[in-house]
Amino acid sequence: MQRQLGADPHRALAPLGKSGRIGLRFGPGRWGTPIPSASIEHLHDGRRSAGGAARGARLMRGYRRLLVLAVAALGIAGTGCQGTVDHLKANFAAKQGNDFYKAQDFQKAVEWYRYSLYLDPELPIAYHNAGLAFMGLYKPGSKHPKDQYFSQQAIDNLTRYLSYQPDDEDGKNQLLTVYLQAERYDDAAKFFEAEMKERAGDPAVSARLAQTLGMIYAKKGDFESSLEWYKKRAEIDKDNPEALYTIGVLCWDKVYHSGITMELDARKQMVDMGLDYLQRAADLREDYFEATSYINLMYRE
Incomplete structure (x- = not known):
């Protein structure tokens, strides 16, 4: 015209x-x-x-x-x-991607999600599902360039999705899964520490994030940082016996795996700390079998 x-x-x-x-x-x-x-x-x-x-x-x-x-x-x-x-075309393409994803043809699913985002770069669900499809292509723990590419694409797409849906806890857990599978502990810690600063005013959220960070550092093998975050969780969520129990288990794990390489004084301090947290957990919850079991294990150390 x-x-x-x-x-x-x-x-x-x-x-x-x-x-x-x-x-x-x-x-x-x-x-x-x-x-x-x-x-x-x-x-x-x-x-x-x-x-x-x-x-x-x-x-x-x-x-x-x-x-x-x-x-x-x-x-x-x-x-x-x-x-x-x-x-409309983008939504149709995303639906096609979903069909291939359900059939576990993740490569075809990725192609359709990419086409969907080409048509509509502001379609959040396409970023989310593309991230999941790349997770399906990735082999956890692999250092092959192809798998490193897949893990990075999964992270990029899930991160972009969370920029549209910042309160989606499932999306955050999926992102955490990729970080842990790829052994990118520092990147995971950076993401959730930033989240911790933003959500510091919400005690329930802060306690959950502190637990997540404690777990990330434990996976990394950074005992001190892990202990620090687990203690923060226990300080925020004072009446939660599981928060105390987790610290007790962490102390036992440190003593058990250190063996004779840990100095006697440090070993005794760690055992005492673990027993204290485990006993406090058992006091808060009646018949806390797991805490009692670790108390017995700690005495053996």
């Missing part, structure tokens, strides 16, 4: 009127005097009177304004329609 307007605007707009006239709208429901097409043509012949020429010039200026507005309206409408079509 725009090419037609540029080539011959009179011809392109003529079908909008009746009997060779084009109606001008001057407000909601109000139409101005139609412009006779013939009058427009006669503006160029130079045979009208001075008054007619002035009137013709005014009509021509009005006509040109109408033409500009029509072209602009067509451009805006075209853009909006194209955006709607792309959004």
